Amino acid sequence: MSEITMEDIGTNFRAVMRRFPAAVNVIVSNKDGVDHGMTATAVMSVSMDPPSLVICINNNTFLHEILLNQPNFSVNVLSAEQQHISNAFSGQVLPQERFKIGQWERHASGVLALEGALAKVVCKRMAAIPYSTHTLFIGKVIEAGVAEEQSPLLYENTQYCITQSQDNLNK
Numbered sequence: 001m002s003e004i005t006m007e008d009i010g011t012n013f014r015a016v017m018r019r020f021p022a023a024v025n026v027i028v029s030n031k032d033g034v035d036h037g038m039t040a041t042a043v044m045s046v047s048m049d050p051p052s053l054v055i056c057i058n059n060n061t062f063l064h065e066i067l068l069n070q071p072n073f074s075v076n077v078l079s080a081e082q083q084h085i086s087n088a089f090s091g092q093v094l095p096q097e098r099f100k101i102g103q104w105e106r107h108a109s110g111v112l113a114l115e116g117a118l119a120k121v122v123c124k125r126m127a128a129i130p131y132s133t134h135t136l137f138i139g140k141v142i143e144a145g146v147a148e149e150q151s152p153l154l155y156e157n158t159q160y161c162i163t164q165s166q167d168n169l170n171k
């Protein structure tokens, strides 16, 4: 019987993770007056007391460098109609052109947040935990809000997909 190699495990793990359906978000921060945003699915809540979430960011991204220096960031949860925004913020559009797509408003904390997003959370970075190729940034929530009557944009098996939220199905 052939041995399972680390490469096999990595391949299998990638296949498993592709099947995890995930909400699509745009994370935004800024440095020296320049705004920057990128698409990320690696977002989850950490605690309710205090309200906190974690984002997992590749060390090679522009946002990683920014978040090491600037404490505030926004997490903008995309709706089913905002796939074009996800595409733009995941590399299809140059960083300096990205905020021309969608309507962005400046929050009191200084970071931009997306008007019309399904939900918005503004955070203050409390910890940065490096692990291998990525860093976990834990943010304490300073403002959070949900827009009603929208379905989320989801990503699964390398494709966008759309579900009806239960609220909308019940109507």
Ligand SMILES: Cc1cc2nc3c(=O)[nH]c(=O)nc-3n(C[C@H](O)[C@H](O)[C@H](O)COP(=O)(O)O)c2cc1C
Binding pocket: 024, 037, 038, 039, 040, 041, 042, 043, 056, 057, 058, 060, 061, 062, 063, 086, 089, 090, 091, 095, 155
């Ligand atoms: C649906 C989707 C989800 C993504 N999720 C993450 C993520 O959670 N963390 C991450 O570091 N990159 C993630 N990426 C990749 C970044 O969006 C992409 O590398 C982006 O171009 C990096 O930003 P930059 O061009 O500003 O450096 C995701 C891309 C897509 C399309």
